[in-house]
Structure formats: structure tokens, C-alpha cells
Amino acid sequence: MYLGLDLGTSGLKALLIREDQSVVAEATAPLTVQRPHPGWSEQDPESWIAACRTALAELGDLSAVRAVGLSGQMHGATLVGADDRALRPCLLWNDTRAHEEAAAMDDAEARRVTGNIVFPGFTAPKVEWVRRNEPDIFAATRLVLLPKDYLRLWLTGEAWSDMSDAAGTAWLDVGARDWSDAMLERSGLSRKHMPAITEGSRVAGRISAACAAETSLPEGVPVAGGGGDNAASAVGTGxxxxxxxxxxxxxxxxxxxxxxxxxxxxxxxxxxxxxxxxxxxxxxxxxxxxxxxxxxxxxxxxxxxxxxxxxxxxxxxxxxxxxxxxxxxxxxxxxxxxxxxxxxxxxxxxxxxxxxxxxxxxxxxxxxxxxxxxxxxxxxxxxxxxxxxxxxxxxxxxxxxxxxxxxxxxxxxYGAALGACRLAMMADGHGTEVAAAPxxxxxxxxxxxxxxxxxxxxxxxxxxxxxxxxx
CATH class of the missing domain: 3.30.420.40 (ATPase, nucleotide binding domain)
Known part of the structure; x- marks a missing residue:
């Protein structure tokens, strides 16, 4: 069986399928968004883990799972400290407080490297907002993770991301499919602050002993790189x-x-x-x-x-x-x-x-x-x-x-949760033919x-x- 976890804005969905892609079980755990000021949109990353625990428990026995795939809301700035815990609430994709920072970062060189406008909702300007307004938090940051990759850290103990999700940070050289040292340096960061990156269909960590002990997932099961919610949805829809x-x-x-x-x-x-x-x-x-x-x-x-x-x-x-x-x-x-x-x-x-x-x-x-x-x-x-x-x-x-x-x-x-399952299948040795249109x-x-x-x-x-x- 294959497990797909889709971390959305309003809830986390877990989908369990067989090799023929028929559904075994599915579960959803709700999430809430906090808006403490106009234009702000935040979530507590620990609520993602709590939602994941709830959904996995509802699915029942997961001992036959062969691989796990992840999908999630993009652009969220999850700042992680030395203890692998989030230092502050995650600034979500629809948080627009960093519009001034984005405008300052959005120049010809940034567009050339990333292939995109630096939008206020992207990760880099939000981290820049933290650097300017919460310098103690920024100084304590060991890792900057996207939302689904914070879940991965809990599942595997490893820091990885995939190309599709990383492309929405304004730190990725999208054509070269690699972190841009120059763009990271603009944010006062380096590769040591970033997760390793790989393709969404390849292995990016394995279920840790700690996670296996509190869930029924088998230790050592591979976790696919996965994808940002829209790229994963595309895999789910073919x-x-x-x-x-x-x-x-x-x-x-x-x-x-x-x-x-x-x-x-x-x-x-x-x-x-x-x-x-x-x-x-x-x-x-x-x-x-x-x-x-x-x-x-x-x-x-x-x-x-x-x-x-x-x-x-x-x-x-x-x-x-x-x-x-x-x-x-x-x-x-x-x-x-x-x-x-x-x-x-x-x-x-x-x-x-x-x-x-x-x-x-x-x-x-x-x-x-x-x-x-x-x-x-x-x-x-x-x-x-x-x-x-x-x-x-x-x-x-x-x-x-x-x-x-x-x-x-x-x-x-036929959405992101199924796409996550299909990416898990690819990481387990299947080809892209599993991403058929419905x-x-x-x-x-x-x-x-x-x-x-x-x-x-x-x-x-x-x-x-x-x-x-x-x-």
C-alpha cells in the first residue's frame, strides 16, 4: 500500500491506496488559520503534526505501507531552531505583510535567476520580514522549511524538499533546478539553512524509529520528495x-x-x-x-x-x-x-x-x-x-x-493526496505511467x-x- 499526505490550509488529508490505486481508506483532520493583523495569515506548525497524528490513527493499521508521499500548501515560511521545533507560527502563502520586502527583492536579477516575480506570498520576502522585525528569531533559525517538509522532519528526522515546492521560495534557480547561492545570500542565508532538494518522485528520507514508535508506519519506509500542492494535484490528475x-x-x-x-x-x-x-x-x-x-x-x-x-x-x-x-x-x-x-x-x-x-x-x-x-x-x-x-x-x-x-x-x-500517493509509488520503483489521467x-x-x-x-x-x- 501507499500513503499520501496532503497538508492543506484548512485541513490535512491522508489517503491510503493499493498498488492498483484503488482506495483503502482516507481521513481528514481540520486546521485553522490565525489572522492577528490585516494581511497576516499564520498557522502553528505543531498543529500540522497533531493533525497528521489524528489522520494516521483514523486510517488504522499502516504496517503494509511501502512508501509515503507528501504534498502541501506552498510558500509557507517555517523557521526551525536547533531543537527541530518551529520558532514562531508559519507565515502562510496568503500572508501579504512582506509586500515591501518583496518589492525590494524583485529586480531583474531575481527574475532572471528564479524565472518569477518575487511575490509577497513567496518564502524569501517573508523571511526577510522576520529578519527586519524579529531579529532574535532570525538569528536562532537553523533551517527554513516549507510546510510539508516540516511534516517530513517529524516523519523522518531529515530535512529535504522537492523542486516544485522549492521553486516558490524565490531562492531556487528554477532552470537549473538547484538552490541559488546568490539569492540565498540576499536573505542572509546559505545552503546550510536549506533542506537538501531532489525530484518529487525520488526518495527524500525514510520513516524514523521515533515516528514508527508512535504510529503504525514501518521504520525505514521511503518518503518521496513529493510536491507543492498544485504540482502534486497535476500528478493526481495526470x-x-x-x-x-x-x-x-x-x-x-x-x-x-x-x-x-x-x-x-x-x-x-x-x-x-x-x-x-x-x-x-x-x-x-x-x-x-x-x-x-x-x-x-x-x-x-x-x-x-x-x-x-x-x-x-x-x-x-x-x-x-x-x-x-x-x-x-x-x-x-x-x-x-x-x-x-x-x-x-x-x-x-x-x-x-x-x-x-x-x-x-x-x-x-x-x-x-x-x-x-x-x-x-x-x-x-x-x-x-x-x-x-x-x-x-x-x-x-x-x-x-x-x-x-x-x-x-x-x-x-484526483487531487494532491492522490498525487502524493503516485509520487510515493514512483519513489518505490514505478514509472510515471502511474500518473494516468482519470x-x-x-x-x-x-x-x-x-x-x-x-x-x-x-x-x-x-x-x-x-x-x-x-x-
Missing amino acids: AVAPGQGFVSLGTSGVLFVSSASYAPAPETAVHTFCHAVPDTWHQMAVILSATDSLEWAARLTGRGAADLGSVEMAPPGRALFLPYLGGERTPHNDAAVRGAALGLEHATDAQALARAVMEGVAFAFRDGLDALVATGTPVERLLAVGGGARSDTWLRMVATALDRPLEVPAEEG AIARTVEPETSMRGAYDEATELYRAAYDAVRRF
Whole structure:
């Protein structure tokens, strides 16, 4: 059997599969986010370990596990001291406090080395924020780890990461697939502060005696390098060949496409990262609040998100929503911009607001697609994944905004946890053929009758950004 652990923002998922990839068991343990100040987003790394213990216990006997794979939320700055414990709460991917540090680091040389804009959510500017504001914490830092790799440290006692996750730090030479000494030096760091890195499909540590003693995992079982959540999701959906990709309607929104070569275009604010499998890269357009925007509307109206989102598709109305609740990445790279609802009137009710929120996320995906196409990367096939993909209406909105069909897997679960399992299989000797595309239940086609209305609304959406970014 193979075990995949996916450390998300709202929960940790554990998935246990057989060699034929049929599911043996799965478990989820919830996590919470702390927001002590505007723009801050933190989690206690010890809560990840507690969640992992809970999920593993729920799975039952793990003595037959042959390998473990890891996936996790990217960019988190987990500063570890001499005792292998976190020195402070982890600064998460959607923490934007380091926007000034990011702007100072984002120059032509950084873009040349990393292939990306230095976004405020990336790891390096957040560590720089700690260096400036919490110098005692910085001085005590022995290791800087990404969230899933803090779990690995508990599982194995070893410090490793993989190429796909490391690519989101602003310390990796993404083309060379190695740490950049020059970029580390800018942060007052060196390789001794970094985990060793390898490909996501290769062995990166083994289950330690200490971990085996408190779980039923066998000592010495290999742990794969794994991947950042989106790269692992791509392995789970079979998006490893050039042009294959997915649209993820999760807490954030991601438009992901695999590529066979390194072709950065940082001026577009598209992310160019290593994939979790060797000699492959990928590009992503990222929006920071997708289902998070609908959850916000649910809290505002006192309605459940699923109930609020059960609307019928119609041509866009007067209400317009910009989902920039915590800033935005692609294509704006704007940590300061905030969301807005425009065109409200007496007739605007909770359902009209929900429709505007869902449409606004669809328009944000259109912005992302246009940026991605501008890089020259072909987009040949897109699957729909994530919790928001359960809404047929929302998928039709996104398909119409993108003017591209979206394929829906026949079964849920083709995401990061399965990708982690598949990477564990590869680390155990299987080839990349285990990363097959899933069976497709249906294809959601664009609503051709609404294409013109969606194009017009997208232009209004873009004009609204130009207005609200001044506030």
C-alpha cells in the first residue's frame, strides 16, 4: 500500500491506496488559520503534526505501507531552531505583510535567476520580514522549511524538499533546478539553512524509529520528495505531459499547465515552476481568493456556502464583484488591492451577490488565462478540480469566461493526496505511467449564447480593477 499526505490550509488529508490505486481508506483532520493583523495569515506548525497524528490513527493499521508521499500548501515560511521545533507560527502563502520586502527583492536579477516575480506570498520576502522585525528569531533559525517538509522532519528526522515546492521560495534557480547561492545570500542565508532538494518522485528520507514508535508506519519506509500542492494535484490528475492542465476551484484559484521546457515570463505574473517529476516544468496563473470569496459572502449573509452557491446561470447582471480579498497575484501582482462589490441596488439580494461573486472568480480566471497564453505555453486540455468544481453552475461560468471546455473526473479525489500517493509509488520503483489521467464523467462546455455578455462583463471587471486599486 501507499500513503499520501496532503497538508492543506484548512485541513490535512491522508489517503491510503493499493498498488492498483484503488482506495483503502482516507481521513481528514481540520486546521485553522490565525489572522492577528490585516494581511497576516499564520498557522502553528505543531498543529500540522497533531493533525497528521489524528489522520494516521483514523486510517488504522499502516504496517503494509511501502512508501509515503507528501504534498502541501506552498510558500509557507517555517523557521526551525536547533531543537527541530518551529520558532514562531508559519507565515502562510496568503500572508501579504512582506509586500515591501518583496518589492525590494524583485529586480531583474531575481527574475532572471528564479524565472518569477518575487511575490509577497513567496518564502524569501517573508523571511526577510522576520529578519527586519524579529531579529532574535532570525538569528536562532537553523533551517527554513516549507510546510510539508516540516511534516517530513517529524516523519523522518531529515530535512529535504522537492523542486516544485522549492521553486516558490524565490531562492531556487528554477532552470537549473538547484538552490541559488546568490539569492540565498540576499536573505542572509546559505545552503546550510536549506533542506537538501531532489525530484518529487525520488526518495527524500525514510520513516524514523521515533515516528514508527508512535504510529503504525514501518521504520525505514521511503518518503518521496513529493510536491507543492498544485504540482502534486497535476500528478493526481495526470497533467504531466505538455499542454495538459487543470483549473482548481479551491481556497485559491489556479490555472495550471505542464510544459516540457523552462520558459519563464515573469512580466506576465504567471508562475514558472519545476514540476514534481524530472525534466518537466509548469506554469500557473494564481488568484488568491476563489472559494474563499464565496465563504466570505456566506459569512456576510449568514447563509451556508453550498446553499448560497446554488444559483442558476444567467447573463451577468448589474452586480459586479472583484475577488481581491487579500490582494492578487496573476496578472496584477498587487498585494494592496482589496475586493469590491459594485453595481449594487435595492433588488440585490443574497443570491444576486452569490452569482456576482462566482462570476467575479470566473473573470479572474479569464485574466489568468490571457496572461498564460501570452507566455506562448499551449493549453490543450483542462480538468476541473477542487471543492468549487462540485458546482455545475460555477463550472459553466468558468468554462464560458475561458471559452474552453472543462473535463470533470468521474470520481472525486484526483487531487494532491492522490498525487502524493503516485509520487510515493514512483519513489518505490514505478514509472510515471502511474500518473494516468482519470476517467471523465462529463465535459462542461461554454455557454455560447452568453459569450458576448461574458466578454463585455470581463472588460467591465478589468476597468473596475483600475478604479479600486487606487483605494
